[in-house]
Amino acid sequence: MFLHLEVDAAVSTPAPTSPPVTDPEADGRTGRRGESGCMTTNIVIMQLAILAVVLESDLGRRKIGWFRVGRPIIGVVLIVPFFFTSLPTGENDLLLQGSGALAGAALGLFSVCPLLVSVEYHPNGRSRRRASSHGAKPAAVSRSGVGYAAIWIGVTAARLAFAYGAQHIFPVGLGVFLATDHLSDTGLTNGFIFLSVTMSLFRSLGLWIRGRACLAQAGHSQAIVYAHRHGIGAQGNDQAQWNG
Known part of the structure; x- marks a missing residue:
């Protein structure tokens, strides 16, 4: 009977609880299962949309105008709100997000450097279909080709490859x-x-x-040529008057 009471007491007495042990691998596995699919789909849609807008705007010989410069910005403004949900403010999250922004800025400037994109002055700033139009204003014209496309396609492919790997190849490692x-x-x-x-x-x-910068340089050069020609004309008139 005493033994029976002891067993009853042991059964009825709650065992001491220990604090939960955090397993980074388990946490990572759970988090990756729940959210990586959505992240991958969002990134694929956004990256391909931005890539299409940029390549359509820049490949070939194109006038550098307000619409050309602003078209990708408008596309970003319209696309990003569908995928941007919140802004984590943890210290490491802010560093990660800031690093992404800085990397994008560096890549964006590199993509339009003189090695990949040439910029020249054109006295007739109209598009190729309207090159013979009268009254067209001078404009700066850029020319880009395979190198420019390779940068944008390569960066986009790398981002999509990471998103795919986060879901299918290394979800546990990334979660950890x-x-x-x-x-x-x-x-x-x-x-x-x-x-x-x-x-x-x-x-x-x-x-x-x-x-x-191209327009400013062209305007300065034209001013010098005009002044030089005007000076030569004035000297010619003076010489003619003197001979007369």
């Missing part, structure tokens, strides 16, 4: 990394979004700066 470094899935997704946004914005900024 995020859990260990106190990073969120949203922060990682935002890093890719900011990279895309700043790359497009700084591509436009770089084109606008180079276009303005």
Whole structure:
């Protein structure tokens, strides 16, 4: 009977509880299962949309005008709100998102550098279909080809490959990394979004700066030529009057 009471007491007495043990691998596995599919789909749609807008705007010989510069920006403004949900403010999340933005800015400026895109002055700023139009204003014209397309396609492919790997190849490893470094899935997704946004914005900024510089240089050169010709004409008139 005593033994029976002891067993009853042992059964009825709750066992001491220990604090839950955090398993980064388990946390990563769970988080990856729940959110990576959505992240991959969002990134694929956004990256391909931005790539299509940029290549359509820039490949070949194109006038650098406000519509040309602003078209990708408008596309970004319309596309990003569908995928941007929140802004994690944890220290590491902010660093991750900021790094994505800085990387995008550097890539955007590099994509329109003189090695990949040439910019020249054209006295008739109309498009190729209207090159014979009268009254057309001078404009800066850019010319880009395989190198420019390779940069944008390569960066887009790398982002999509990472998104695919996050879902199918290394979901557990990525989850462990995020859990260990106190990073969120949203922060990682935002890093890719900011990279895309700043790359497009700084591509436009770089084109606008180079276009303005080209026009300013052409205007200065034309002013020098005009002054030189005017001076020669004045000297010729003076000489004619003197001979007369």
